[in-house]
Amino acid sequence: MSSSDNRFRRSQELFLRAAKVIPGGIYGHAGPAVALPGAFPYYAERAQGCRYWDVDGNEYIDYLCGYGPMILGHQHPEVEAAAARQQRDALCLNHPGPVMVELAERLVSLVEFSAWAVFGKNGSDMTTWSLQVAREHTKRRKILKVAGAYHGIGAWCTPGHAGLLEEDRIHIHDFNWNDIESFERLLKQFRGDIAGVIMTPFHHPAFHASQMPSPGFWSHIETACRREGIVLILDDIRAGFRLDLGGSHKFFGFEPDLICFCKAIANGHALSATLGRKELRIAASKVFLTGSYWNGPAAMAASMACLEIMEKEDTVSTLRSTGTMLMDGLVEAGRRHGYTMMASGPPAVPFLSFADDPSLRRQQRFCAEVTRRGALFHPHHNWFLSAAHTPQDIAATLRMADEAFAVIRDEGL
Amino acid sequence: MSSSDNRFRRSQELFLRAAKVIPGGIYGHAGPAVALPGAFPYYAERAQGCRYWDVDGNEYIDYLCGYGPMILGHQHPEVEAAAARQQRDALCLNHPGPVMVELAERLVSLVEFSAWAVFGKNGSDMTTWSLQVAREHTKRRKILKVAGAYHGIGAWCTPGHAGLLEEDRIHIHDFNWNDIESFERLLKQFRGDIAGVIMTPFHHPAFHASQMPSPGFWSHIETACRREGIVLILDDIRAGFRLDLGGSHKFFGFEPDLICFCKAIANGHALSATLGRKELRIAASKVFLTGSYWNGPAAMAASMACLEIMEKEDTVSTLRSTGTMLMDGLVEAGRRHGYTMMASGPPAVPFLSFADDPSLRRQQRFCAEVTRRGALFHPHHNWFLSAAHTPQDIAATLRMADEAFAVIRDEGL
Numbered sequence: 091m092s093s094s095d096n097r098f099r100r101s102q103e104l105f106l107r108a109a110k111v112i113p114g115g116i117y118g119h120a121g122p123a124v125a126l127p128g129a130f131p132y133y134a135e136r137a138q139g140c141r142y143w144d145v146d147g148n149e150y151i152d153y154l155c156g157y158g159p160m161i162l163g164h165q166h167p168e169v170e171a172a173a174a175r176q177q178r179d180a181l182c183l184n185h186p187g188p189v190m191v192e193l194a195e196r197l198v199s200l201v202e203f204s205a206w207a208v209f210g211k212n213g214s215d216m217t218t219w220s221l222q223v224a225r226e227h228t229k230r231r232k233i234l235k236v237a238g239a240y241h242g243i244g245a246w247c248t249p250g251h252a253g254l255l256e257e258d259r260i261h262i263h264d265f266n267w268n269d270i271e272s273f274e275r276l277l278k279q280f281r282g283d284i285a286g287v288i289m290t291p292f293h294h295p296a297f298h299a300s301q302m303p304s305p306g307f308w309s310h311i312e313t314a315c316r317r318e319g320i321v322l323i324l325d326d327i328r329a330g331f332r333l334d335l336g337g338s339h340k341f342f343g344f345e346p347d348l349i350c351f352c353k354a355i356a357n358g359h360a361l362s363a364t365l366g367r368k369e370l371r372i373a374a375s376k377v378f379l380t381g382s383y384w385n386g387p388a389a390m391a392a393s394m395a396c397l398e399i400m401e402k403e404d405t406v407s408t409l410r411s412t413g414t415m416l417m418d419g420l421v422e423a424g425r426r427h428g429y430t431m432m433a434s435g436p437p438a439v440p441f442l443s444f445a446d447d448p449s450l451r452r453q454q455r456f457c458a459e460v461t462r463r464g465a466l467f468h469p470h471h472n473w474f475l476s477a478a479h480t481p482q483d484i485a486a487t488l489r490m491a492d493e494a495f496a497v498i499r500d501e502g503l
Numbered sequence: 504m505s506s507s508d509n510r511f512r513r514s515q516e517l518f519l520r521a522a523k524v525i526p527g528g529i530y531g532h533a534g535p536a537v538a539l540p541g542a543f544p545y546y547a548e549r550a551q552g553c554r555y556w557d558v559d560g561n562e563y564i565d566y567l568c569g570y571g572p573m574i575l576g577h578q579h580p581e582v583e584a585a586a587a588r589q590q591r592d593a594l595c596l597n598h599p600g601p602v603m604v605e606l607a608e609r610l611v612s613l614v615e616f617s618a619w620a621v622f623g624k625n626g627s628d629m630t631t632w633s634l635q636v637a638r639e640h641t642k643r644r645k646i647l648k649v650a651g652a653y654h655g656i657g658a659w660c661t662p663g664h665a666g667l668l669e670e671d672r673i674h675i676h677d678f679n680w681n682d683i684e685s686f687e688r689l690l691k692q693f694r695g696d697i698a699g700v701i702m703t704p705f706h707h708p709a710f711h712a713s714q715m716p717s718p719g720f721w722s723h724i725e726t727a728c729r730r731e732g733i734v735l736i737l738d739d740i741r742a743g744f745r746l747d748l749g750g751s752h753k754f755f756g757f758e759p760d761l762i763c764f765c766k767a768i769a770n771g772h773a774l775s776a777t778l779g780r781k782e783l784r785i786a787a788s789k790v791f792l793t794g795s796y797w798n799g800p801a802a803m804a805a806s807m808a809c810l811e812i813m814e815k816e817d818t819v820s821t822l823r824s825t826g827t828m829l830m831d832g833l834v835e836a837g838r839r840h841g842y843t844m845m846a847s848g849p850p851a852v853p854f855l856s857f858a859d860d861p862s863l864r865r866q867q868r869f870c871a872e873v874t875r876r877g878a879l880f881h882p883h884h885n886w887f888l889s890a891a892h893t894p895q896d897i898a899a900t901l902r903m904a905d906e907a908f909a910v911i912r913d914e915g916l
Contacts, residue, residue, distance in 0.1 A: 104604050111607040113619050113784050118793025121598055134598040135800075142596055156595040159795060164594065174587070181578065182569035182771035183555055184879065185534055185547040191517050194524040206526050211624040211773055212794040215656075222658065222666030231668055243628075243791055245635065250791025253635030255644055257670040327795070352795050358595035360624055360773045360796040371526050378656055378663025380531025381625040382572060382740070382765050383773040387548075466597065 097462070098123075100145045101132040108132075119157055122457070122468055129458035130466075137164035140478040142466075151465040151483050155474040158328055158353035161409075162399055163478025169357045169395045176391035187387035193394055197365055200397065201337045203345045205368035208379055209361060209390070213327040213352035214242030216364045217288065219379055220348045221246065223366070224286030224321035227373035232284040234276050234320075237264035238295040241288060241325050249296075267293040268304045277314060286348075287315055288323040291338035292435060294472045297450065299443045300435030308344040315347075321370065327352040327362070332409055332438040332474070335400055341436070357396040359389035405477045406438070412484055413437025413475045419488040427495035441472040452503045459494035460487070510875070511536075513558045514545040521545075532570055535870070535881055542871035543879075550577035553891040555879075564878040564896050568887040571741055571766035574822075575812055576891025582770045585808035590801040600800035606807055610778055613810065614750045616758045618781035621792055622774060622803070626740035626765035627655030629777045630701065632792055633761045634659065636779070637699030637734035640786035645697040647689050650677035651708040654701060654738050662709075680706040681717045690727060699761075700728055701736040704751035705848060707885045710863065712856045713848030721757040728760075734783065740765040740775070745822055745851040745887070748813055754849070770809040772802035818890045819851070825897055826850025826888045832901040840908035854885040865916045872907035873900070 096102070101123070109115040116124055116132060123130040131144035140163050142152050155161065162169060180187060194207040210216050221233055221244075233246070241247040245258035263280065265272040277284065289311070293301040315322040324346035326338045331354040333341035339349070347370060352362035360383075366374055399405070417433035417440050424431035429452075430445035444452045450469065457469035465487040467473070509515070514536070522528040529537055529545060536543040544557035553576050555565050568574065575582060593600060607620040623629050634646055646659070654660040658671035676693065678685040690697065702724070706714040728735040737759035739751045744767040746754035752762070760783060765775035773796075779787055812818070830846035830853050837844035842865075843858035857865045863882065870882035878900040880886070 104601055108599075108604045108607065111604070111611045111619050113621060113788035116599060117621060117788070118791070118797060123598070131598055133601055133604075134593065134596040135600050136592045137594075137596055142593075144598065145601060152597065154597040156597055157795065159595045164596075165591070170590075170594075177583075178578070179549045180547065180555075181550075181583075182572045183547040183550055183577075184565065184567040184569055185536070185544060185557070186521075186529060187548050188517055188546055188558060191521045191524070191546075194521065198524045206524050208526065208530060211796070212628065214794060215625065215627075218658075219656075224666075225668065226666035243632075243793060245631075248791045250789065252786065252789035252791070253637075253639035255638065255674060257673055260670055261668060358796070358799075360799060360802075362795070373665065375526035375530070376663065376665035378531070378661045378665070380656060381627060382570065382775070383624070383771070384531060386771075386773060389773075 097148055098128070098131055098146055104145060105132045119471070122470065125470065126454055126458065130461055139163040140476055140483055149464055150461065151479070151487055152476070153466055153473040154468055155476050156358055158474050159358040160476050161331060161354035161405060162357045162396060163476045166357055168399060169392050172395035173359055173388045173392040177388040180387055182383055182386050186385040187390070189387045189390040189394065190385065193390045196394060196397060197363060200335060201349060201365050203367055204349065204365035206371050206374060207363050207365045208374065209363050209384055210379070211360050211362060211381055211383060212242070213350065213362050214244055215381070216350040216352065216362045217241045217247065217325055218244040219377060220323045220350055220364055221286060221288065222377045223348065223370060223373045224323060226377055227321060227370050228285040228319060230283045230285040231261045232280045233262050234273070234284060234287045235262060235264055236267045236289055236293060239290055239293065240296070267301050268307050270307065270310050273311065277318065281318065284318065284320045286321040286323050287311060288325055290325045291329050291333065291342055294328065294435060294439070294441065297470050299432050300441045300472055302435070303342055308342050312344040321348060322346040323348045323350070325350050329439050330354055331400060333406065333436055335406060355396065356389050356393035359392035361389040361393055403477065408477045409438035409475045412479045412481065413440055415481060415484045416440070416475070416487065417442065419484065420491055423488055423492045423495055427499050429495060435472055438475050439472055452498060455498045455501065455503055456494050459497045460490050463490035463493060465490050510561055511541070511544055511559055517558060518545045532884070535883065538883065539867055539871065543874055552576040553889055553896055562877055563874065564892070564900055566879055566886040567881055568889050569771055571887050572771040573889050574744060574767035574818060575770045575809060576889045579770055579812070581812060582805050582808045586772055586801045586805040589804035593800055595796055595799050599798040600803070602800045602803040602807060603798065606803045609807060609810055610776060613748060614762060614778050616780055617762065617778035619784050619787060620776050620778045621787065622776050622797055623792070624773050624775060624794055624796060625655070626763065626775050627657055628794070629763040629765065629775045630654045630660065630738055631657040632790060633736045633763055633777055634699060634701065635790045636761065636783060636786045637736060639790055640734060640783050641698040641732060643696045643698040644674045645693045646675050647686070647697060647700045648675060648677055649680045649702055649706060652703055652706065653709070680714055681720050683720065683723050686724065690731065694731070697731065697733045699734040699736050700724060701738055703738045704742050704746065704755055707741065707848055707852070707854065710883050712845050713854045713885055715848070716755055721755050725757040734761060735759040737762045739763060742852050743767055744813060746819065746849055748819060768809065769802050769806035772805035774802040774806055816890065821890050822851035822888045825892045825894065826853055828894060828897045829853070829888070829900065830855065832897065833904055836901055836905045836908055840912050842908060848885055851888050852885055865911060868911045868914065868916055869907050872910045873903050876903035876906060878903050
């Protein structure tokens with residue numbers, strides 16, 4: 091790409107500066123820019139509703155929503171006003187504010203099986219703490235999880251390989267999604283020593299199509315956990331509040347013992363939470379949990395506002411509707427250009443892939459071309475809808491997708 | 504205490520509600536209210552400068568500063584304006600903002616030995632990640648730490664005992680503060696397998712007087728780490744920016760390889776950081792690090808403003824001066840009432856205890872009586888000064904302390 095055509099000049103300048111003072115320039119979920127240089131922005135600076143602008147002024151309809159948090163859209167006026175009102179009084183005090191009690195009461199009333207809540211700042215805080223609660227409650231050691239599932243950056247689950255010890259995962263055992271036999275094998279092998287099973291409500295591994303639970307999969311897991319006294323931990327950090335306000339287990343028809351929320355809980359304000367059954371309250375009170383800013387009331391006030399709006403406006407239905415319109419439209423547009431597309435995952439947290447594209451080359455070019463036209467499609471990570479995406483935004487996106495299919499068709503991909 | 508005398512009626516009502524929906528009512532650093540019911544507030548709702556108000560309207564001069572973060576005082580106008588300005592544009596985007604690069608550059612220029620920075624939301628994120636970086640860099644397993652030191656809630660270091668496995672700490676080994684012999688014993692025992700030594704700049708265990716490093720202690724540790732290729736990790740989360748803007752190692756005259764900041768880095772906005780030497784950059788780029796809100800630019804903008812103000816106003820000198828006035832005054836006031844007081848730790852992060860008080864009964868009653876008069880003294884945890892504490896605030900506090908000493912003297916304590 092010639093420099094005169096460069097849509098990402100300022101992004102790239104910043105990335106060069108960053109590479110000097112930040113390991114890898116951008117770390118973590120660095121976005122497709124790092125994996126596929128030249129096709130996606132590195133840095134962004136402004137957002138409103140379902141749109142954001144990168145540092146070069148390019149505008150995007152946002153199908154990542156900050157990797158999930160922005161369920162009501164960016165800069166939601168009521169959520170921001172609630173947070174600002176609280177923050178004017180108190181940012182970080184020696185004691186919690188009343189809003190911590192109110193939010194715990196609110197969440198416990200929303201999530202039927204739960205009797206209590208605790209709060210953190212990251213998803214990883216909550217998944218890792220939940221494991222300890224399960225171990226304390228059962229006095230057992232083993233944790234079963236799904237191979238390839240993401241539960242955060244704890245040494246027991248990080249997708250990274252560096253800096254780990256054999257002991258970090260000696261009691262963590264993987265079974266395969268939708269594979270009851272592989273689950274039963276572990277159950278049999280470690281019977282009596284299994285503290286917990288931690289799972290996401292559906293399977294959304296990076297670089298792959300999402301997988302919904304097969305009929306009977308969740309009820310099998312649930313029944314086995316009850317029978318064996320195993321704590322069933324639902325990691326609802328990614329899907330939470332997008333499928334059912336009362337927790338994604340309701341969408342799939344089962345009940346966990348602990349549920350971890352983050353992301354959409356406060357429309358982008360830093361907050362996470364774990365809720366649990368009353369039987370786990372004593373264990374939960376014993377496993378130490380704190381952090382420098384965990385009492386911070388502003389994010390909790392934002393969460394109260396976010397929950398109220400999601401309930402009042404039935405955000406779950408909106409996301410299902412616009413997500414369905416998007417995914418149906420994309421599959422149809424692909425068909426018009428001769429591509430068999432796979433829409434996977436629930437429409438509110440969807441993913442799109444090409445049916446026959448093992449190298450992901452089509453996927454990457456397609457997403458790059460849609461992004462160039464103004465809708466950010468991540469080629470390797472599930473997408474997120476927000477309540478700010480209107481049918482008009484979806485229609486505009488489908489027009490961009492139509493053009494992008496034509497481009498890759500012309501390229502012979 | 505009769506109900507008509509109850510200063511904490513609303514706090515207690517909230518705590519009773521909380522006990523139903525939050526394990527333990529308040530978890531983590533729950534404050535002295537939970538340990539000593541009736542003498543300290545449970546909940547607070549407003550703060551300004553060096554003062555805050557609990558939910559019953561009681562006013563306190565704040566000597567905890569949110570357990571550290573509020574280094575410039577509550578609701579600092581310039582910091583809040585910088586955060587709000589950024590937050591109006593962007594709260595949580597798919598990509599970092601330019602401010603992430605600017606802040607990394609700023610920190611790296613402030614901390615002489617460092618070449619790079621990464622960011623998180625809690626102190627625990629950063630200490631735990633640093634261990635992994637040390638292990639990746641050295642390809643060794645063992646971590647040495649000081650017995651009784653607090654480094655967060657990771658399973659390898661939490662002060663809690665619940666939900667832990669033997670394997671969590673199998674490669675963590677404790678030596679004693681200021682005890683070179685106990686350090687050398689571990690060095691000899693695990694020679695060639697020690698990845699890192701993690702330490703706070705001075706020792707500030709809960710329920711005990713703080714301990715400064717003995718002459719030669721830090722240089723011994725530093726020399727040994729260099730000689731053996733061990734990564735020296737400074738946990739500067741609690742003291743950072745209060746002793747020296749360039750890191751607390753400068754105050755004590757040594758250099759670590761990694762330094763972890765949190766708390767005072769952004770005057771209460773949720774942010775933490777690790778900075779490291781250039782030799783550790785490759786390891787740092789390999790150890791996976793992310794989180795739902797870790798790109799959030801508002802806390803980074805707050806940090807830029809906070810760093811600028813601390814430098815411009817020489818906050819370090821202010822804290823030393825007011826902290827010295829406070830601690831000298833308290834020791835002198837104690838003497839007038841016949842008590843031998845110990846002021847421990849640096850004046851900016853001080854602690855006060857009675858010389859002969861093994862049950863902590865005097866300490867607890869004294870702190871309760873000062874708190875009742877309007878200055879929050881935590882009986883079990885080190886205190887924090889802020890730049891908003893004026894000599895007049897200190898003088899007012901010393902008058903309260905004088906009365907409190909008289910009260911406990913009358914009680915025969």
